[in-house]
């Protein structure tokens with residue numbers, strides 16, 4: 001594995017703030033209200049959401065349902081990047097019988113602890129979690145056949161590096177299934193001038209065309225960005241791509 005570039009001071013500070021924000025959310029159960037309702041509205045099956053303990057559904061922080069239209073996913077080794085409290089990992093393990101091991105990765109150790117507790121409570125032994133930076137993954141090349149990410153790529157300091165890492169850890173034929181944020185045009189001044197805007201998701205949202213370019217530069221073929229849904233001043237979209 002090539003030695004990754006060391007983070008700049010700006011990136012270090014950004015990650016410290018992201019870790020603090022999501023760590024505090026995980027510790028204090030201080031997630032924005034309405035997690036379960038947001039999941040139902042996004043398209044997660046209602047009967048599955050209804051079966052979650054309230055505080056677990058409340059800890060959803062995604063920006064949509066990444067698996068819309070995918071009824072019988074098959075993958076042996078799944079990595080969920082920026083897994084938060086583990087809802088997508090739980091969904092895949094609970095609803096897709098063709099899914100093997102799932103590794104959830106999050107920058108915030110307290111988020112990882114919360115996700116691990118949720119998986120234990122739901123008796124899902126095939127999900128494991130670890131704390132790591134998705135831009136510098138401690139995983140072997142070609143070690144996954146499915147990477148999922150929900151509302152985490154927008155928080156990456158360098159989208160190109162994040163996508164390069166995803167491409168590297170996927171085996172040939174492996175897929176990326178993500179739900180994330182893109183913009184069409186510049187961000188409004190109130191977001192650009194808000195020092196907190198990056199770690200609350202909106203400040204780091206890329207132009208849709210830049211996201212497509214970064215996917216192609218990483219090596220993905222046939223990447224698509226679809227299903228645009230308004231999300232504050234940007235769009236939540238379904239991103240899918242395959243490693244040739």
Ligand SMILES: C[S@@+](CC[C@H](N)C(=O)[O-])C[C@H]1O[C@@H](n2cnc3c(N)ncnc32)[C@H](O)[C@@H]1O
Nearest residue numbers: 022060061062082083084106107133134150152
């Ligand atoms: C908006 S939340 C989404 C959580 C989860 N995917 C969900 O749908 O509920 C973003 C998550 O990404 C994590 N994150 C942000 N930057 C990251 C990075 N560089 N590496 C790993 N995780 C990161 C945060 O700690 C947070 O838990």
